[in-house]
Amino acid sequence: FRFRRLLGLLALVAPVMATASNPIVPGWYADPEIRVFAGRYWIYPTYSADAGAPDRSAHFTPTQVEFRKRHTVRPSYAYQTFFNAFSSPDLVHWTKHPHVLDVSGVSWAAYAVWAPSVIEAGGKYYMFFGANDIQSDQEHGGIGVAVSDKPGGPFKDALGKPLVDAFHNGAQPIDPFVFRDTDGQVYLYYGGWRHCNVVRLSKDMRRVLPYPDGSTWKEITPPGYVEGSFVIKRRGVYYLMWSEGEWTGSDYRVAYATGPSAIGPFKPRGIILQEDLRVARGAGHHSVVNVPGTDRWYIAYHRRSLSDEIGEHRELAMERMNFNPDGTIRPVVLTNK
Ligand code: FUB
Numbered sequence: 001f002r003f004r005r006l007l008g009l010l011a012l013v014a015p016v017m018a019t020a021s022n023p024i025v026p027g028w029y030a031d032p033e034i035r036v037f038a039g040r041y042w043i044y045p046t047y048s049a050d051a052g053a054p055d056r057s058a059h060f061t062p063t064q065v066e067f068r069k070r071h072t073v074r075p076s077y078a079y080q081t082f083f084n085a086f087s088s089p090d091l092v093h094w095t096k097h098p099h100v101l102d103v104s105g106v107s108w109a110a111y112a113v114w115a116p117s118v119i120e121a122g123g124k125y126y127m128f129f130g131a132n133d134i135q136s137d138q139e140h141g142g143i144g145v146a147v148s149d150k151p152g153g154p155f156k157d158a159l160g161k162p163l164v165d166a167f168h169n170g171a172q173p174i175d176p177f178v179f180r181d182t183d184g185q186v187y188l189y190y191g192g193w194r195h196c197n198v199v200r201l202s203k204d205m206r207r208v209l210p211y212p213d214g215s216t217w218k219e220i221t222p223p224g225y226v227e228g229s230f231v232i233k234r235r236g237v238y239y240l241m242w243s244e245g246e247w248t249g250s251d252y253r254v255a256y257a258t259g260p261s262a263i264g265p266f267k268p269r270g271i272i273l274q275e276d277l278r279v280a281r282g283a284g285h286h287s288v289v290n291v292p293g294t295d296r297w298y299i300a301y302h303r304r305s306l307s308d309e310i311g312e313h314r315e316l317a318m319e320r321m322n323f324n325p326d327g328t329i330r331p332v333v334l335t336n337k
Pocket of ligand 1: 030031046114115130174175227228247285
């Protein structure tokens, strides 16, 4: 058993030698969240299409069929009804795990599941996801939580309703990101439409807890924020990162700020990822992984190929992310390697 564990650890450190070429997997995907679970790297992205051929194999319940009849949504939103995940022992070789969450298991959702974020707690895996792209408090949707015994799913709705189902502080309930602080407290960051909130979660990941000051929805929106928040802690410093600009535009990019706690206050530090017209367009909505046992970091993100103008034709890519000696992050170099 010890030998197998050692082999697993050695494989995780393999990216010191190599990474996959970009895009890292075939098909149109976006908003990749990268994690390490059970000795493997995992990526959970938004699904768009298998490069031209959307997978329409989702099975809807009769209630969902009725729901879909009542709502007119963009065709792509209508078919973003499941997540595929990818796992790798070494950040080079990726295995696809199809339909790790499917709306057929989420009674209150019927289209547009987006930007999943997964965390392990108490031996189970919890997936947070935005669903139904609600545009106002009158429509049904929000951020849901699903649970599985394994990182590769299948994930099943844990609540039968969204965990966050309204705009608090103006934040559209999409783009969840769950972060466990070093004291064990788990925070949920989320928000579209230029507002970012952070809430505290209960140990069972199913409830939002008030802060000691009695507030629940703390707004931490940094200047320029649009969507896709993400947090890491390195050497005692909290790094809040986010996407700004227009998601289909050439100004889409990732910026960051640093602070002394998970809820800030955060000081803006600059842009770390943006398009490079020699390589790809529209680089953004990222996540970051630390190679266990090292100070080596990788950024996973989506971008569009130079020959493709269509906003939803996004592909997954990964690059090294390096820190300066003073703790600031060096601008990321986009590659096709
Ligand atoms: O992929 C759907 C949406 O596009 C995400 O929620 C946003 O962050 C943007 O990437």
